[in-house]
Amino acid sequence: MTGSSVKMIGAALAAMCLLAAASASAQTxxxxxxxxxxxxxNGQDLTVKSRDGNTVAIKLAPDVAVTAVVKxxxx
Numbered sequence: 684m685t686g687s688s689v690k691m692i693g694a695a696l697a698a699m700c701l702l703a704a705a706s707a708s709a710q711t712x713x714x715x716x717x718x719x720x721x722x723x724x725n726g727q728d729l730t731v732k733s734r735d736g737n738t739v740a741i742k743l744a745p746d747v748a749v750t751a752v753v754k755x756x757x758x
Contacts, residue, residue: 717741 719733
């Protein structure tokens with residue numbers, strides 16, 4: 684192989700890596716915040732009754748973290 688063909692192969696590999704990274708980041712959806720009351724949970728399927736009265740079905744990731752807010756006194 685000549686030096687120019689090695690450079691072309693390297694450039695092609697770099698371009699493929701950039702395309703793979705771009706397509707992977709394009710599949711990541713923006714996070715959506717849902718506020719409401721948990722109606723039910725079944726495995727990784729969560730159903731929430733939102734503040735506006737709609738029911739929202741959510742598919743949870745295996746490593747999901749769930750937080751809640753509870754009114755409390757300082758005493």
